[in-house]
Amino acid sequence: MAGTETDARDPDALIRRAGVRGNPDFDQHFLVDDRVLDRVPGYLPEDADTSHVLEVGAGTGALTDRLLGVADRVTAIERDLELAAFLREEFAEAIDDDRLTIVEGDALDVDIPEFTASVSNLPYSISSEISFRLLPRGRPLVLMFQQEFAERMAADASDDEYGRLSVTAGHYADIDIVETVPREAFDPQPRVESAVVRTTPREPAYTVPDVDFFMAFLKAVFTQRRKTMRNAVRNTAHISGLGDPDAVVEAAGEDLMSRRAGTVTPAEFAQLATFAHEVGDPGGY
Known part of the structure; x- marks a missing residue:
């Protein structure tokens, strides 16, 4: 009591x-x-x-x-x-x-x-x-x-x-x-x-393949929040651990890759992180 x-x-x-x-x-x-x-x-x-x-x-x-x-x-x-x-x-x-x-x-x-x-x-x-x-x-x-x-x-x-x-x-x-x-x-x-x-x-309204990778991926791309997502993904592979960032850019498509991190919703980040995890060769995850 x-x-x-x-x-x-x-x-x-x-x-x-x-x-x-x-x-x-x-x-x-x-x-x-x-x-x-x-x-x-x-x-x-x-x-x-x-x-x-x-x-x-x-x-x-x-x-x-x-x-x-x-x-x-x-x-x-x-x-x-x-x-x-x-x-x-x-x-x-x-x-x-x-x-x-x-x-x-x-x-x-x-x-x-x-x-x-x-x-x-x-x-x-x-x-x-x-x-x-x-x-x-x-x-x-x-x-x-x-x-x-x-x-x-x-x-x-x-x-x-x-x-x-x-x-x-x-x-x-x-x-x-x-x-x-x-x-x-x-x-x-x-x-x-x-x-x-x-x-x-509460549980998020989306799923991610690995929470630790999701957090590391967010940390990476937001270091270049003024760049397009295309450039942010490519330029921060040393932070996110991606071995093949170009494959992620190709899989995600032009619409998402032409935007900046500050306009991408959490659900879209989850989708992008899923692409990155599946095709980007993320070391250690």
């Missing part, structure tokens, strides 16, 4: 008790707006399983506190040794009740446990890397990003922001920006606006 806490901890008081100041050089921007903190857990899908919620970048625990109010168990990852020690002291009762686990270390290096959902105010410098550690798990996520990153993640093929991030994230889930968050909601304030993104896992 979910937590029973009724009085949420004040985020400014948590910072004072921790005796720390956020360090922008270490990507520490503590979310201190109570209204945003109270809303964020509610952005999980209505049917989300909250029996074990993962938080990446717990900081001084303001969001951790709210998550304990809605989840049976929370695992919070924090790389700052001083903050991890503070969290163990501040939330000693929840830890003793086996409702909270503090994992000390970098979220890109530690073993991420099985979880049913994740709600996190992420360190922005690891937004992409941590997203793609979490998205393949097939669990609903509510993550705070820089607004620009969020817009690229949620973009459709017709949008200016559309790119590799849009296609790769959309392979795993529906992506929705559910709230934009001003700089004033953080201490210290970041230089950019932020946004909360909800990802709802």
Whole structure:
């Protein structure tokens, strides 16, 4: 059953008790707006399983506190040794009740446990890397990003922001920006606006022959997004691992090959990756 806490901890008081100041050089921007903190857990899908919620970048625990109010168990990852020690002291009762686990270390290096959902105010410098550690798990996520990153993640093929991030994230889930968050909601304030993104896992509406190859192929062609797909496929064979990119160009046809990556839909990329896998001699896949 979910937590029973009724009085949420004040985020400014948590910072004072921790005796720390956020360090922008270490990507520490503590979310201190109570209204945003109270809303964020509610952005999980209505049917989300909250029996074990993962938080990446717990900081001084303001969001951790709210998550304990809605989840049976929370695992919070924090790389700052001083903050991890503070969290163990501040939330000693929840830890003793086996409702909270503090994992000390970098979220890109530690073993991420099985979880049913994740709600996190992420360190922005690891937004992409941590997203793609979490998205393949097939669990609903509510993550705070820089607004620009969020817009690229949620973009459709017709949008200016559309790119590799849009296609790769959309392979795993529906992506929705559910709230934009001003700089004033953080201490210290970041230089950019932020946004909360909800990802709802689902199977893609297309099939690919090999997910790892699909992702490598996307990475390759988007390095030359201003080129036609014909040139992008040929010029990036050293990245995608294709032994015969000309065969892929021929198999795909003129219509698709004359376009640029920013106009190609995810389903069309899947079709092209299938051609590449079948006739392009992809080494290692």
